[in-house]
Amino acid sequence: MAVHYWLMKTEPTTYSIDDLAKEKNQTTCWEGVRNYQARNMLRDEIKKGDRVLFYHSACKEPAVVGTAIVSKSGYPDHFAFDSKSKYYDKKSDPDDPTWYMVDIKLEKRFDKPVTLKELRERTGLKEMVLLQKGSRLSVQPVRKNEFETILKMAKR
DNA sequence: GCCAACGTTGGC
């Protein structure tokens, strides 16, 4: 089974890569995605062993700040069933869940984040989903060469 | 804080 590559966004004020680093086993579930396109990827496409670019959005310096590895493939996002959770969705039926999540484990925190500005300046990355106009998907596919380019950019 | 772009909702 081929490894696939993804990018996951998070607002660092809500959950940052430092938070991930502090988790037990440096692993967390990626709950709270409430967009159908992203859901489909979490449910159907993102598999254990896939690689993830960890991206900080809606902050002073938007950037890829590290990488993670998928440690558990898609399973129901049970936060949707918890009326106390901010991710509660009363329309999601436990017998036929609407929302899914995966688990990710920290792989590497970049010494120096690769900023959005640097990504935009790199000619080989023009087709990245992240860089397309109006792109808001919080979980998105990344091409292998894009992933590898960004890893190289982080090694400075 | 502004605002463009996008997704969802709901009346018709």
Place this chain on the structure above:
DNA sequence: GCCAACGTTGGC
């Protein structure tokens, strides 16, 4: 099924 209204995202 259309589309206006609304809410959210996220760079700047």
